[in-house]
Amino acid sequence: MNHHLVLRVVSKLLIPFILLFALYVQFHGDYGPGGGFQAGVLFASAFILYALIYGVDNAREVLPPKALRFLVPVGLIIYALTGFASIVMGGNYLDYDVLAHDPQHGQHLGILVIEFGVGTTVAAVMVTIFYAYAGRTRDVDDEDW
Protein backbone atom coordinates (compact mmCIF):
# COMPACT_ATOMS: atom_id res chain seq x y z
CA MET A 1 0.00 0.00 0.00
CA ASN A 2 2.84 2.32 -0.78
CA HIS A 3 0.76 4.93 -2.56
CA HIS A 4 -1.83 5.40 0.20
CA LEU A 5 -0.21 8.50 1.62
CA VAL A 6 -3.17 9.55 3.75
CA LEU A 7 -3.55 6.10 5.30
CA ARG A 8 0.15 5.91 6.06
CA VAL A 9 0.32 9.32 7.71
CA VAL A 10 -2.87 8.88 9.70
CA SER A 11 -1.98 5.40 10.91
CA LYS A 12 1.45 6.60 11.95
CA LEU A 13 -0.28 9.27 14.02
CA LEU A 14 -2.83 6.86 15.48
CA ILE A 15 -0.70 3.85 16.39
CA PRO A 16 1.02 5.40 19.46
CA PHE A 17 -2.34 6.49 20.82
CA ILE A 18 -3.87 3.06 20.23
CA LEU A 19 -0.99 1.51 22.19
CA LEU A 20 -1.35 4.09 24.95
CA PHE A 21 -5.10 3.53 25.13
CA ALA A 22 -4.52 -0.21 25.32
CA LEU A 23 -2.19 0.29 28.28
CA TYR A 24 -4.77 2.58 29.91
CA VAL A 25 -7.49 -0.05 29.47
CA GLN A 26 -5.10 -2.69 30.78
CA PHE A 27 -4.10 -0.96 33.99
CA HIS A 28 -7.28 1.01 34.61
CA GLY A 29 -9.56 -2.00 34.28
CA ASP A 30 -10.29 -2.10 38.03
CA TYR A 31 -11.75 1.39 37.88
CA GLY A 32 -13.28 1.72 34.44
CA PRO A 33 -14.58 -0.61 31.78
CA GLY A 34 -12.05 -2.93 30.26
CA GLY A 35 -9.37 -5.29 31.41
CA GLY A 36 -6.85 -7.72 30.07
CA PHE A 37 -8.96 -9.15 27.26
CA GLN A 38 -9.94 -5.82 25.75
CA ALA A 39 -6.49 -4.33 26.27
CA GLY A 40 -4.84 -7.31 24.64
CA VAL A 41 -7.05 -7.03 21.59
CA LEU A 42 -6.45 -3.27 21.35
CA PHE A 43 -2.71 -3.73 21.69
CA ALA A 44 -2.77 -6.35 18.95
CA SER A 45 -4.92 -4.15 16.73
CA ALA A 46 -2.20 -1.49 16.71
CA PHE A 47 0.25 -4.02 15.26
CA ILE A 48 -2.35 -5.35 12.85
CA LEU A 49 -3.04 -1.81 11.63
CA TYR A 50 0.68 -1.35 11.11
CA ALA A 51 0.85 -4.62 9.18
CA LEU A 52 -2.15 -3.68 7.03
CA ILE A 53 -0.66 -0.35 6.02
CA TYR A 54 3.07 -1.07 5.89
CA GLY A 55 2.95 -4.75 4.99
CA VAL A 56 3.31 -7.91 7.03
CA ASP A 57 7.06 -8.14 6.39
CA ASN A 58 7.71 -4.82 8.10
CA ALA A 59 5.43 -5.81 10.97
CA ARG A 60 7.39 -9.04 11.38
CA GLU A 61 10.48 -6.96 11.98
CA VAL A 62 8.74 -4.82 14.59
CA LEU A 63 7.23 -7.80 16.38
CA PRO A 64 9.02 -10.97 15.28
CA PRO A 65 7.11 -14.27 15.39
CA LYS A 66 9.85 -15.65 17.66
CA ALA A 67 8.85 -13.11 20.31
CA LEU A 68 5.20 -14.07 19.86
CA ARG A 69 5.99 -17.73 20.33
CA PHE A 70 7.55 -16.72 23.62
CA LEU A 71 4.78 -14.35 24.73
CA VAL A 72 1.80 -16.63 24.04
CA PRO A 73 2.56 -19.04 26.87
CA VAL A 74 4.14 -16.43 29.15
CA GLY A 75 0.83 -14.70 29.85
CA LEU A 76 -0.86 -17.94 30.85
CA ILE A 77 2.14 -18.89 32.99
CA ILE A 78 2.02 -15.51 34.78
CA TYR A 79 -1.64 -16.17 35.57
CA ALA A 80 -1.08 -19.72 36.77
CA LEU A 81 1.99 -18.80 38.82
CA THR A 82 0.01 -16.08 40.61
CA GLY A 83 -2.23 -18.90 41.81
CA PHE A 84 0.74 -20.90 43.04
CA ALA A 85 2.19 -17.79 44.70
CA SER A 86 -0.97 -17.46 46.76
CA ILE A 87 -0.69 -21.14 47.77
CA VAL A 88 2.92 -20.63 48.82
CA MET A 89 1.94 -17.60 50.88
CA GLY A 90 -0.66 -19.62 52.76
CA GLY A 91 -3.92 -19.16 50.89
CA ASN A 92 -5.95 -21.11 48.38
CA TYR A 93 -5.17 -21.23 44.67
CA LEU A 94 -5.82 -17.76 43.15
CA ASP A 95 -6.82 -16.36 46.55
CA TYR A 96 -5.13 -12.96 46.32
CA ASP A 97 -5.89 -11.94 49.93
CA VAL A 98 -2.57 -13.32 51.11
CA LEU A 99 -0.39 -11.65 48.48
CA ALA A 100 0.06 -8.48 50.56
CA HIS A 101 -0.26 -7.50 54.21
CA ASP A 102 -3.69 -6.06 53.65
CA PRO A 103 -6.26 -8.34 51.92
CA GLN A 104 -7.51 -5.46 49.75
CA HIS A 105 -3.98 -4.61 48.63
CA GLY A 106 -3.45 -8.29 47.93
CA GLN A 107 -6.55 -8.38 45.77
CA HIS A 108 -5.44 -5.26 43.87
CA LEU A 109 -1.99 -6.74 43.29
CA GLY A 110 -3.37 -10.12 42.26
CA ILE A 111 -5.89 -8.63 39.83
CA LEU A 112 -3.25 -6.35 38.31
CA VAL A 113 -0.85 -9.25 37.76
CA ILE A 114 -3.35 -11.73 36.33
CA GLU A 115 -4.86 -9.06 34.06
CA PHE A 116 -1.35 -8.42 32.78
CA GLY A 117 -1.04 -12.13 32.06
CA VAL A 118 -4.40 -12.16 30.28
CA GLY A 119 -3.43 -9.12 28.19
CA THR A 120 -0.08 -10.62 27.20
CA THR A 121 -1.53 -13.91 26.00
CA VAL A 122 -4.51 -12.31 24.23
CA ALA A 123 -2.36 -9.74 22.39
CA ALA A 124 0.21 -12.34 21.36
CA VAL A 125 -2.41 -14.84 20.19
CA MET A 126 -4.28 -12.21 18.15
CA VAL A 127 -1.13 -11.09 16.35
CA THR A 128 -0.11 -14.74 15.88
CA ILE A 129 -3.43 -15.59 14.24
CA PHE A 130 -3.16 -12.51 12.05
CA TYR A 131 0.37 -13.42 10.96
CA ALA A 132 -0.73 -16.98 10.27
CA TYR A 133 -3.51 -15.79 7.94
CA ALA A 134 -1.92 -12.74 6.40
CA GLY A 135 1.53 -14.29 6.09
CA ARG A 136 0.33 -16.93 3.66
CA THR A 137 -0.25 -14.57 0.75
CA ARG A 138 1.72 -11.85 -0.89
CA ASP A 139 0.08 -8.46 -0.53
CA VAL A 140 -3.08 -8.20 -2.58
CA ASP A 141 -3.30 -5.40 -5.14
CA ASP A 142 -6.07 -2.88 -4.66
CA GLU A 143 -7.58 -3.80 -8.02
CA ASP A 144 -7.90 -7.44 -7.03
CA TRP A 145 -10.39 -6.62 -4.31
Add this chain to the structure above:
Amino acid sequence: MTGAGMITIVDIALLTMLCFTAIAIMVLRHLFAVAALTGAFSLLSAGLLVALDAVDVAFTEAAVGAGISTVLMLGTLALTQRREHRPPRFSLTALLVVIATGGALIYATSDMPAYGDPNAPALKHVVPFYIEGSQNDIGVPNIVTSILASYRGYDTLGEVAVIFTAGIGVMFLLGLRREDEDDEGATRRGPGRPPDAPKPGGTKS
Protein backbone atom coordinates in the same frame (compact mmCIF):
# COMPACT_ATOMS: atom_id res chain seq x y z
CA MET B 1 -37.80 13.90 26.47
CA THR B 2 -37.05 11.44 29.26
CA GLY B 3 -33.93 9.32 29.36
CA ALA B 4 -35.91 6.09 28.94
CA GLY B 5 -37.64 7.50 25.85
CA MET B 6 -34.30 8.43 24.35
CA ILE B 7 -32.98 4.93 25.01
CA THR B 8 -36.02 3.42 23.30
CA ILE B 9 -35.42 5.53 20.21
CA VAL B 10 -31.75 4.58 20.17
CA ASP B 11 -32.67 0.91 20.61
CA ILE B 12 -35.17 1.00 17.77
CA ALA B 13 -32.74 2.83 15.49
CA LEU B 14 -29.91 0.38 16.24
CA LEU B 15 -32.13 -2.69 15.83
CA THR B 16 -33.47 -1.37 12.51
CA MET B 17 -29.95 -0.83 11.23
CA LEU B 18 -29.01 -4.33 12.50
CA CYS B 19 -31.88 -5.82 10.49
CA PHE B 20 -30.90 -3.98 7.33
CA THR B 21 -27.26 -4.98 7.78
CA ALA B 22 -28.27 -8.63 8.22
CA ILE B 23 -30.45 -8.53 5.09
CA ALA B 24 -27.65 -6.88 3.11
CA ILE B 25 -25.23 -9.59 4.27
CA MET B 26 -27.65 -12.25 3.02
CA VAL B 27 -28.31 -10.60 -0.34
CA LEU B 28 -24.83 -9.41 -1.33
CA ARG B 29 -22.63 -11.76 -3.33
CA HIS B 30 -19.48 -9.65 -3.12
CA LEU B 31 -17.69 -11.12 -0.12
CA PHE B 32 -15.48 -8.10 0.50
CA ALA B 33 -18.62 -6.03 1.13
CA VAL B 34 -20.07 -8.84 3.25
CA ALA B 35 -16.96 -8.92 5.45
CA ALA B 36 -17.14 -5.15 5.92
CA LEU B 37 -20.84 -5.38 6.76
CA THR B 38 -20.19 -8.09 9.35
CA GLY B 39 -17.91 -5.61 11.06
CA ALA B 40 -20.67 -3.01 10.94
CA PHE B 41 -23.07 -5.58 12.41
CA SER B 42 -20.71 -6.12 15.36
CA LEU B 43 -20.30 -2.40 15.86
CA LEU B 44 -24.08 -1.93 15.95
CA SER B 45 -24.37 -4.80 18.46
CA ALA B 46 -21.74 -3.05 20.56
CA GLY B 47 -23.92 0.07 20.46
CA LEU B 48 -26.88 -1.96 21.68
CA LEU B 49 -24.80 -3.38 24.53
CA VAL B 50 -23.82 0.17 25.55
CA ALA B 51 -27.53 1.04 25.63
CA LEU B 52 -27.97 -1.95 27.96
CA ASP B 53 -25.24 -0.51 30.26
CA ALA B 54 -22.97 -3.48 29.56
CA VAL B 55 -19.91 -1.40 28.69
CA ASP B 56 -17.37 -4.14 29.27
CA VAL B 57 -19.15 -6.52 26.90
CA ALA B 58 -19.66 -3.72 24.37
CA PHE B 59 -15.95 -2.97 24.54
CA THR B 60 -15.09 -6.59 23.79
CA GLU B 61 -17.66 -6.79 21.00
CA ALA B 62 -16.30 -3.64 19.37
CA ALA B 63 -12.67 -4.73 19.65
CA VAL B 64 -13.03 -8.43 18.80
CA GLY B 65 -16.18 -8.52 16.68
CA ALA B 66 -15.79 -5.34 14.71
CA GLY B 67 -12.01 -5.17 14.71
CA ILE B 68 -10.14 -8.45 14.78
CA SER B 69 -12.80 -10.72 13.22
CA THR B 70 -13.23 -8.37 10.26
CA VAL B 71 -9.49 -8.31 9.68
CA LEU B 72 -9.31 -12.10 9.89
CA MET B 73 -12.22 -12.45 7.49
CA LEU B 74 -10.48 -10.14 5.03
CA GLY B 75 -7.30 -12.17 5.51
CA THR B 76 -9.23 -15.33 4.69
CA LEU B 77 -10.76 -13.62 1.65
CA ALA B 78 -7.30 -12.80 0.37
CA LEU B 79 -6.61 -16.56 0.37
CA THR B 80 -9.88 -17.61 -1.25
CA GLN B 81 -12.32 -16.10 -3.73
CA ARG B 82 -13.83 -12.65 -3.42
CA ARG B 83 -17.18 -13.56 -4.88
CA GLU B 84 -19.84 -16.07 -3.91
CA HIS B 85 -20.60 -17.93 -7.11
CA ARG B 86 -23.62 -20.10 -6.60
CA PRO B 87 -26.70 -18.08 -5.63
CA PRO B 88 -28.53 -19.89 -2.82
CA ARG B 89 -31.65 -21.76 -3.88
CA PHE B 90 -34.97 -21.09 -2.22
CA SER B 91 -35.76 -23.92 0.18
CA LEU B 92 -39.17 -24.29 1.81
CA THR B 93 -37.87 -26.65 4.52
CA ALA B 94 -35.20 -24.19 5.58
CA LEU B 95 -37.74 -21.36 5.70
CA LEU B 96 -40.09 -23.43 7.87
CA VAL B 97 -37.26 -24.42 10.24
CA VAL B 98 -36.20 -20.79 10.60
CA ILE B 99 -39.77 -19.59 11.21
CA ALA B 100 -40.41 -22.35 13.76
CA THR B 101 -37.17 -21.64 15.63
CA GLY B 102 -37.77 -17.90 15.60
CA GLY B 103 -41.34 -18.37 16.78
CA ALA B 104 -40.22 -20.63 19.62
CA LEU B 105 -37.60 -18.09 20.71
CA ILE B 106 -40.10 -15.22 20.67
CA TYR B 107 -42.60 -17.39 22.61
CA ALA B 108 -39.87 -18.17 25.16
CA THR B 109 -39.14 -14.49 25.80
CA SER B 110 -42.61 -14.15 27.38
CA ASP B 111 -41.30 -16.31 30.26
CA MET B 112 -38.20 -14.21 30.75
CA PRO B 113 -38.09 -11.78 33.68
CA ALA B 114 -38.55 -8.13 32.75
CA TYR B 115 -35.43 -6.18 31.81
CA GLY B 116 -33.71 -4.90 34.95
CA ASP B 117 -36.01 -6.86 37.28
CA PRO B 118 -34.12 -7.16 40.60
CA ASN B 119 -36.06 -10.34 41.44
CA ALA B 120 -34.89 -12.19 38.35
CA PRO B 121 -33.62 -15.68 39.28
CA ALA B 122 -30.22 -14.97 37.75
CA LEU B 123 -29.75 -12.06 40.15
CA LYS B 124 -30.81 -14.00 43.25
CA HIS B 125 -28.13 -16.66 43.51
CA VAL B 126 -24.62 -15.28 44.10
CA VAL B 127 -25.00 -11.81 42.64
CA PRO B 128 -26.00 -10.09 45.93
CA PHE B 129 -22.93 -11.61 47.55
CA TYR B 130 -20.71 -10.22 44.78
CA ILE B 131 -22.32 -6.78 44.84
CA GLU B 132 -22.10 -6.47 48.62
CA GLY B 133 -18.67 -8.05 48.91
CA SER B 134 -16.90 -6.38 46.01
CA GLN B 135 -16.37 -3.04 47.73
CA ASN B 136 -15.09 -4.44 51.04
CA ASP B 137 -13.41 -7.72 50.04
CA ILE B 138 -11.75 -6.56 46.86
CA GLY B 139 -11.92 -2.77 46.94
CA VAL B 140 -12.26 -2.52 43.17
CA PRO B 141 -14.94 -0.11 41.91
CA ASN B 142 -15.61 -2.05 38.70
CA ILE B 143 -17.58 -5.08 39.88
CA VAL B 144 -17.17 -6.74 36.48
CA THR B 145 -13.41 -6.78 37.02
CA SER B 146 -13.67 -8.07 40.58
CA ILE B 147 -15.96 -10.92 39.49
CA LEU B 148 -13.90 -11.73 36.41
CA ALA B 149 -10.49 -11.59 37.99
CA SER B 150 -11.08 -12.57 41.59
CA TYR B 151 -14.39 -14.26 42.41
CA ARG B 152 -14.33 -16.15 39.14
CA GLY B 153 -10.56 -16.33 38.80
CA TYR B 154 -10.65 -20.03 37.89
CA ASP B 155 -13.02 -19.40 35.00
CA THR B 156 -10.86 -16.60 33.66
CA LEU B 157 -7.79 -18.82 33.93
CA GLY B 158 -9.70 -21.35 31.85
CA GLU B 159 -10.62 -18.69 29.30
CA VAL B 160 -7.00 -17.63 28.94
CA ALA B 161 -6.11 -21.29 28.49
CA VAL B 162 -8.72 -21.50 25.73
CA ILE B 163 -7.22 -18.49 23.93
CA PHE B 164 -3.75 -19.97 24.42
CA THR B 165 -4.95 -23.26 22.94
CA ALA B 166 -6.52 -21.44 19.99
CA GLY B 167 -3.24 -19.67 19.32
CA ILE B 168 -1.25 -22.90 19.55
CA GLY B 169 -3.77 -24.61 17.27
CA VAL B 170 -3.46 -21.93 14.61
CA MET B 171 0.33 -22.08 14.90
CA PHE B 172 0.27 -25.84 14.32
CA LEU B 173 -2.28 -25.77 11.50
CA LEU B 174 -1.18 -22.73 9.53
CA GLY B 175 2.22 -22.16 11.05
CA LEU B 176 4.22 -18.98 11.01
CA ARG B 177 5.45 -20.35 7.75
CA ARG B 178 7.15 -17.51 6.00
CA GLU B 179 9.41 -16.71 8.90
CA ASP B 180 10.63 -20.30 9.05
CA GLU B 181 11.48 -20.22 5.38
CA ASP B 182 13.24 -16.90 5.78
CA ASP B 183 15.37 -18.57 8.44
CA GLU B 184 16.38 -21.15 5.91
CA GLY B 185 17.22 -18.49 3.38
CA ALA B 186 14.85 -20.11 0.87
CA THR B 187 11.99 -18.46 -0.96
CA ARG B 188 8.38 -19.37 -0.48
CA ARG B 189 7.66 -23.01 -1.25
CA GLY B 190 11.35 -23.26 -2.11
CA PRO B 191 11.13 -24.02 -5.85
CA GLY B 192 14.89 -24.37 -6.13
CA ARG B 193 15.09 -27.11 -3.53
CA PRO B 194 14.90 -30.68 -4.76
CA PRO B 195 11.74 -32.32 -3.41
CA ASP B 196 13.55 -35.09 -1.56
CA ALA B 197 16.18 -32.87 0.04
CA PRO B 198 16.24 -33.10 3.83
CA LYS B 199 14.63 -30.13 5.48
CA PRO B 200 17.39 -27.93 6.84
CA GLY B 201 17.10 -27.50 10.55
CA GLY B 202 13.59 -28.93 10.52
CA THR B 203 13.00 -28.68 14.23
CA LYS B 204 9.25 -28.13 14.03
CA SER B 205 7.00 -30.93 15.23
